[in-house]
Amino acid sequence: MAAPPLSLRGVYDSLRVPTLRDLVFSAKAYLATALALIVGFSQNLENPYWAVLTVYIVLTPPESGAIRSKALFRFLGTIGGGMVMMGVTALLGDQLGVLVSVTILIITGATFLRQTDRTPANYLWFSGGITAGVVGLTNLMQPTNVFDYATARMGEISLGILAIAAVDSVFWPRPMTPDFLKTMADWRGQARSWLVDALSLTAAQSSDEDRRQVLRQGLRDMTKAVGVIDAKAVQLPFDVIAMAPRGRQLNLVRRQVVELIADLAGVEIWARALRHDQTLHTDLGEALEQVSRWVEASPDQPDDRTEAHAAEGEALIAALNARHDALDPAGGLTLATERGLLSRLAAFVGDWADLSLALRAVETGGKLSPRLDQMARQAKPVRSVDYLGAFFDVAPMLLSMGLTATIWYWTAWSSGGGALLFSMIGCVFLIGQDRILQSSTGLLTWILTAFGLVFLYQYAILPRVTDFPVLIAVLGCALLPFGLMMAMSTAGMLICVYIFAFLGLQSAYAADFNQSLQTLNASLAGLLIAFACLYLCSYDHARFAARRLLLAVRRDILDIARSRRIPDRERFLFLAIDRLALYFPAAEQLFGAGQLPRVRMIDDFGIGINLLTLRHSEPDVSPAMRAVLQDLRVQAEQTYRAKLKGRSDGGALRELVDAALDNPALLTETTRGRLIEALTGMHLALHDEQAPPPGEIIP
Structure with a gap:
């Protein structure tokens, strides 16, 4: 298992030979630093180190779109946090x-909101909480200074934002859109290969469990694209290219990727059920070949052939x-x-073509067709949010700051405010991480390194360097x-942040040895408490x-079964795939880089989506069949109540589904095709569920 990124071992493992991009990155930071210090000191700002x-x-x-979006969130968060504290x-x-x-409540509230937002936009809450902490906690004993301190900090941070934005715009800006398109091209290539392999499951020799598990491992890897798009959708509209992608286009890309993952999960279930060539309808093999050829002919990156290929689709x-x-x-x-597989393949072809057209619009900056534009307007991202998990992550910060404040109150501790500030900072960087002791050791090492460099700078360099250009060169x-x-x-x-944080907490124009030691003592005490x-x-x-993710999917299916209003199909689908995207990284941490246990969430997803189809069909069936479907829903509710408690229903739901398939009344329904496909899909998912897994991730 990899070491935590902040631990000594984790940092050592991350080091490598610097590349040209690393050199450019470091040079940009240095130039922006020089520019900020030149302007700050020349204008006699209170503390340009901020x-x-x-x-x-x-x-x-380091990408330009990310820098610009982060700069905006930093600016808004700083203004918001400062004004709230004033x-x-x-x-x-x-x-x-x-x-x-x-x-303390303001800081923990901002941190809670940060933990619930999985996109880079959470930096707005991060910077707001940090600003509230720095402004409020450093002036607790002198509240009258808050207004001047907050306004000075807003101005200094705005200077830093302008400095890095100016340097990045002039000195080797790095666009994000080409890298994003390449990432999506790689994903499409992976999905293309996966589909061809999944369709081969219909062959007689393809029925062994190991090969099927390899396919599900591949599906795991493809869900990672959801997280990538969530991050890039916030940053790409700020990119430095002539026609930066619009948020609406990126929402459409995300929607189609989610739809395709759902399509592929369905294809795997339906194709695996057709294990023997001799049972296939004579035309199905030809249809599978047509789909494979069409997908393989699609360009990796959208180009001039995209529209023609979509028309072929x-x-x-x-x-x-x-x-x-x-x-x-x-x-x-x-x-x-076979009908179910053909339905999934038709949906896959349509979603693949729409994704190609959406990526083409991102690449060229062109407009979407009216149909896709309407889809894009409705493609609001639906994400799973675990408020309980966010509360558990924030609880240590609340405890740490509360304990520090209590010690300060009862002992009249002169460094209590500083300890409270660093108690907050220590929690901010370690919240949500495992192996706290290793991460804490690393964080403490980097903070002491930063303070040692600050001490060297203030008492060995500043007294001997009087020329500003020389000082910049020494830095x-x-x-x-x-x-x-x-x-x-x-x-x-x-290290860089703490260097300038230590400098920012002291006078910018005169070093004070006692204040430096007091800052160090406060930081160590606060960090140790944290x-x-x-x-x-x-x-x-x-x-x-x-x-939690597995239980959330099962609660969704319980809601489908018992809710009086029919739940929205897209919301269920998008939430289920989003939870799969979160589930796989967590499962990887539990089981290492090896093969994961059978993924129950995929089976539950198959049951849920088909149960939802049956619910939508209920108003259109005869009273007798409606009674059958309602009995099935009641049993599904009981089954998933039992699952939420860690119990099995003994196969009762599967027996009821099979009985519904054998019911003669089913063949007299006008919507029998849709009903039979949905019941067959549930049958396949429930049959798969009975297979003994190598292990399960829920106690």
């Missing part, structure tokens, strides 16, 4: 105990639907399964190597997340 700290925070990641101090400045308590969908309609669902389980001797380290490890960024609270409140994040 501007430099902003440079090193905003510069990661308002709170104006109301409660004469009640120190209440002011401390409210400040429309013709292929019509042919697949014609084959589908020609099969009588009453002909038995095999024909019903470069440290900043350039740490800039290279930043490109490889978070530790490099932490580490202790984080360790006491630590838990197995991966196991907790995997269990």
Whole structure:
């Protein structure tokens, strides 16, 4: 298992030979630092070191779109956090105990919101909480200074934002869109190969479990694209290319990727059920060949052939639907399964073509067709949010800051405010991480390294360097190597940030030895309290997340079964795939890089989506069949209530589904095709569920 990224071992493992991109990154940081210090000192700003700290925070990641979006969130968060603290101090400045308590609640509230937002936009909450902490906690004993301190910090951080934005725009800007398109091209290539392999499961020799598990491993890897798109959708609209992608286009890309993952999961289930060539309808093999050829002919990156290929896809969908309609669902389980596979393939072809057109619009900056534009307007991302997990992550911060404030209150500790500040900072960087002791050791090492460099700078360099250009050159001797380290490890960024944080907490124009030691003592005390609270409140994040995600999918199916209103299909689908995308990384941490146990979430997803189809069909069936479907829903509710409690239903739901398939009344329904396909899909998922897994991730 890999070491935590902030641990000594984790940082050592991340180091490598610097590349040209690393050198450019380090040079940008240094130039922005020089620019910020030149302007700050020439204009006699109160503490220009805050501007430099902003440079090193905003510069990661190094792509221009990410830098610009992060700069905007930093600016808004700083303004918001500063104004909130000015308002709170104006109301409660004469009640120190209440002011401390409210400040702690503001910081933990911002951190909670940050933990619930999985996109880079959470930096807005991060910077707001940090600003509220720095402004509020450093001026608790002198509330009258909050207004001047907050406005000065806003100006200095704005200077840092402008410095890095200017340097990045002039000096080797790095666009994000080409890398994003290449990532999507790689994903499409992976999906293409996966589909061809999945369709070969219909062959007689393809029925062994190991090969099927390899396919599900591949599906696991493809879900990672959801997280990539979530990050890039926030950053790409700020890219430096002439026609930066619009958020609407990126939402459409995300929607189609989610749809394709669902299509592929369905294809795997339906194709695996057709294990013997001799049972296939004579035309199905030809249809599978047509789909394979069409997908393999699609360009990796959208180009001038994209629209023509999408038009071929429309013709292929019509042919697949014609084959589908020609099969009588009453002909038995095999024909019903073939119909289901043809339906999934038609959906896959349509979603693949729409993704190609959406990526073409991202690449060229062109407009979407009216149909796709309408889809894009409705393609609002649906993400799974675990509020309980976010609360557990924030709890150590609340405990740490509360304990520090209590010690400060009872002992009249002169460094209590500083300890409270660093208690917050220690929690901010370690929240949500496993192996707290290893991470804490690393973080403490990097902070002490930063303070040692600050001590050297203030008492060995500043007294001997009186010329500003020489001072900038001397700073470069440290900043350039740490800039290279930043490109490889978070530790490099932490060292640079803490260097300028220590400098920012002191006078910018005169070094004070006693104040320096007081800052060090406060930081160590606050950090040790934070580490202790984080360790006491630590838990197995991966196991907790995997269990919660699996239970969430099962609760969704329970809601489908019992809800009076029919749940929205797209919301269920998007939430299920989003949870799969979160589930697999957690499962990887539990089981290492090896093969994962059978993924129950895929089986539950198959049951849920088909149960939802049956619910949509209920108004259109006869009273007798409606009673059958309602009985099935009642049993599904009971089954999933039992699953949520860790119990089995003894196969009762599967027996009821099979009985519904054998019911003669089913063949008299006008919507029998849709009903038989949905019941067959549930039958396949429930049959798969009975196979003994190598292990399961829920106690």
